[in-house]
Amino acid sequence: MAAPLSTMKFWKPGSEAPGISEERHVTTETTGSPIIFNPHTALSIEKQRQKLPVFKHRNNILYLVESYQTVIIVGETGCGKTTQIPQYLLEAGWAAEGKVIGVTQPRRVAAISVANRLAEERGALLGHEVGYTIRFDDCSDPHATRIKFLTDGMLVREMMADPLLKKYSVLMLDEAHERTLYTDIAIGLLKKVIQKKRRDLRLIVASATLDAKKFQEFFNLNETGDPNKDTCGILTVEGRTFPVDVFYTVSPVPDYVKATVETVLKIHETEDDGDVLAFLTGQEEVEKVVSLLQEQARALGRLGMKKYLKVLPMYAGLPYTDQMKVFERTPPTVRKVVVATNIAETSITINGIVFVIDCAFVKLRAYNPCTAIESLVVTPISKASASQRAGRGGRNRAGKCFRLYTEEDFEKLPASTVPEMQRTNLAPVILQLKALGIDNVLRFSFLSPPPAQSMVQALELLYALGGLDQYGRLTDPMGVRMAEFPLSPMFAKMLLESGNFGCSKEIVTIAAMMQIQNIFMVSTASTILITSRLPLCLHHRKFAVAEGDHLTMLNVYEAFIKHQKSSQWCQEHFLNYKGLQRAMTVREQLRRLMNKFKVPRTSSEGDPDVILRCIVSGFFANAARMHHSGSYRTLRDDRELHIHPNSVLFGEKPTKWVVFNEVVQTSKYYMRDVTAVESSWLVELAPHFYKQAKVSRTMKQP
DNA sequence: GAGCACTGC
Known part of the structure; x- marks a missing residue:
């Protein structure tokens, strides 16, 4: 049928144990009302709890927590550690005398959904015995909550108010193997706390096999060499997932985008029922594969193929309603194919996936400490990542993973991904x-x-x-x-100075808006066709001002408020309604902090210059000037920069001096969120900085 | 002149 199918040759070197990550769902379901259990259902819940793999280890876990200050739990997918271990601790009395058992998660949705699940299991109202705390949403009771789920970032924030975490008796760091920035900060801080000030505090670190040894060595405070005096124990809990057969290509593939398309078609033609999940590195690749497959799907339909292909993209920048489509169930006559970025590796779980296609690459943030420039680079994944991706196919039944690389190349991959701490x-x-x-x-x-x-x-x-x-x-x-401030230091500085510049009202809006990605809706083919004949950029140009992106964002926000925060109005102007709502929440939080620090409420009353000067007071380090070659150059080290195509200044008559929020390196170095300034402001507002080379040499660590 | 992986406070 499809000619190129024959070029994709796979082989299977033997089966491999699937994924390592704990269960996580994105669902729209919320259990707002309490569920009252009768004794019969309560019993069956109890039986279900006992069936989880972690139950066999209940007494051992409690023993380890008694005996060791830190316990590393290697918990495989589906073992039940996240919901069960906190309950074992509760039942054993660890939450007595008002103490709290805290469980951290790297992501907000995970903290909410797992708290929901546990409250439901215990027949409790969420926010009482079981609660959660994330930024903007504290669903916990300082007196009643015994088990609290929180983001690891929130735990670090709590330590600013209570460095010894006095209210907690046990803390469980879940998904520690992901090594997110805040998990790593929390780990470093907690080591100091348990070592110096809180010998009674217990720590449970839930991790994948690979890193368990590293965690154990890090947390073992025993320096005597006598293993009886170890302070860190370790335990492995087997998971409950289905086997995933892994296949490799016979020879390297020259083009993984094309190979992905061919592999999907091969699966569709030769394999039984089951949905497909393909991993690619970015939006552009995803959209390309989606359009190629949709074309093929139509051709197959014309040829009278019984089973239909439903091809869906999935990436973070996709509008919310489009994202939700990947979670919809399909009838048995339809095979769903989700083409996704790395968002599907950990952040979301799609039910019904049986086949996984893995291109071996991911787009990762990298940081160049010499130039202070962050970039996005397409990088080979790690073995841990490959295993995680494969495991996405074994959640409901036995699955298959097609790796678009040879087994030899797999062996060359690094064991795990470089932690975020080392590339930010x-x-x-x-x-x-x-x-x-x-x-x-x-x-x-x-x-x-x-x-x-x-x-x-x-x-x-x-x-x-x-x-x-x-x-x-x-x-x-x-x-x-x-x-x-829950913002980068440059933003914080700009906000704190805004009262003096006489524009705090405007600056707080700008700072809030800059935290939201994709305020202007991305162009999905369908929305353009139905609603308008104008290119999207023309709609957005209505808000643009010559000064640049910061004042444009201010315009968008003020127009949104003027139109009564209407979602209808957002739709008409292709603005991200959920994003603007979030900007309002962020703005409110920033406003409260400004009040706390008594930053005067002032308005520029329509004068743009004071706002621009205030931006410079925070972002002077990110300044560039127009070079005679026609591109910009950084002021600090004369590096070539370009205006990002998403900036309102892109394609406009260039201004001589600009400041920007950040630089992203893709094919070139691009400045994002750019605003035109006067060079005299830079000299006036940061005279120390551009002579900084001398000063920094005299800087000392106490 | 041409393009944003993913989180989190």
């Missing part, structure tokens, strides 16, 4: 650590220490912003206040 701009991390009383950040016990050069960059920037003094100490009040 550290300025926000350092500021937080300083605020938490870590004076010598260079000697902080990082599970994986970041490059020293990244630390130096971060210290220099924080010094230039006035958050640290020349000895690297947090300044009071500026540094202390900056650390309280």
Whole structure:
């Protein structure tokens, strides 16, 4: 039927154990009302709990938590650790005397959904005995809540108010193998806490097999060499998933986009029922595969193929309603094919996936500590990632994973992904650590220490912003206040200065809007055809102003408020309604912090210059000037930069001087969120910075 | 002149 099928040759070297991650769902279901159980259902719930693999280890887990200060639990997918272990601890009395059992999750949805599930299992009203705390949403009761789920970022925030975490008796760090930035910060902080000040606090680190040893060595405080004095125990709980057969290509594929299309068609032609999930690196690849497959699907329909293909894209930038389509059930005559970015590796779980196609690549953030520039780079995945992707096919029944690379190439992949801590701009991390009383950040016990050069960059920037003094100490009040903002230090500085510039009202809106991605809707083919003949960019140009993206965002927000925050109005102007609602929430939180620090409420009353000057006071380090070659150059190190095509300044008559929020490197270095400024403002507002080379050499660590 | 992986406070 489809000619190129024959080119895809796979073989199966033997079966491989599937995924490693705990169960996670994105669903729209919410259980707002309490469920009252009768004794009969209560019994069956109890029986279900006993059937989970983790139940066999109940007494052993409790014994380990009694005996060791830290316990590493290697819990495979579906073992039930996230919901059961907190209950075992509760039943054993760990939440007595008002103490709380805390469980962290890297993502907000996971914290909410798992809290929901547990409350339901216990027949309790969410927010009482079982609760959760995430930014903007505290569904817990300071007196009644015994088991609390929270994001790991939230735990770090809580430590700013209560460094010893006095209310907790046990903390369980779930999904620690993901090594997100905040998990790693929490791990470093908690080691110090349990070692120095809270010998009674128990720590459970839930991780995948691969990292268990590393965690154990990190948390073992025993230096005597006598294993009887170890302070860290370890336990493995087998999972409950179905086997996934892994197939490799016989020879390397030259083009994984094409190979993905061919493999989907091969599966459709030769395999039994079951939906397909294909991993690619970005929006562009996803859309290309989707359109190629849709074309093929129509051709197959004309040839009278009984079974239909329903092809759906999935990536974070996709409008919410389109995202929800991948969770819809399909009739038996239809095979669903989800073409996704890495969002489907951990963040979302789609039921019914049997076949997985893995291209071996992912787009990852990288940070260059010498230039202070972050970039997005297509990188080969790790073995752990490959295993996680394969496991997406074994959740409901036995699955198959087609890897678009040879077994030989698989063996060359790194064991695990470089932790985020080692590939990010550290300025926000350092500021937080300083605020938490870590004076010598260079000697902080990082599970994986970041490059020293990244630390130096971060210290220099924080010094230039006035958050640290020349000895690297947090300044009071500026540094202390900056650390309280849930934003990068540059934004915090801009906000704190805005009262003095006379434009705090406008700046708080701008800062909030800049936290939202995709305020302007992405162009999905369907929306354009139905609703308008104009290209999307023309709709968005209505809000654009010559000064640049910051004031354009202010315009959008003010227009949204003027039109009574109407979703209808957003739709007409292709604006992201959910995003704008979120901007309102963020704005409110920032406003509260501004009030707390007594930043005067002032308005520029239509004068753009004061706003622009205020932006410069925070973002002076990100300045560029027009070079005679026609492109921009950074002021600091004369590096070539370009205006990002999504900027309102793209395609406009260039201005001589600009500041920007960030640089993203793809095919070129692109400045995102760009605003035109006067060079005299830079000199006036940051005279110290452009002579900084001398100053930074004198900076010392106490 | 041409393009944003994914989280989180």
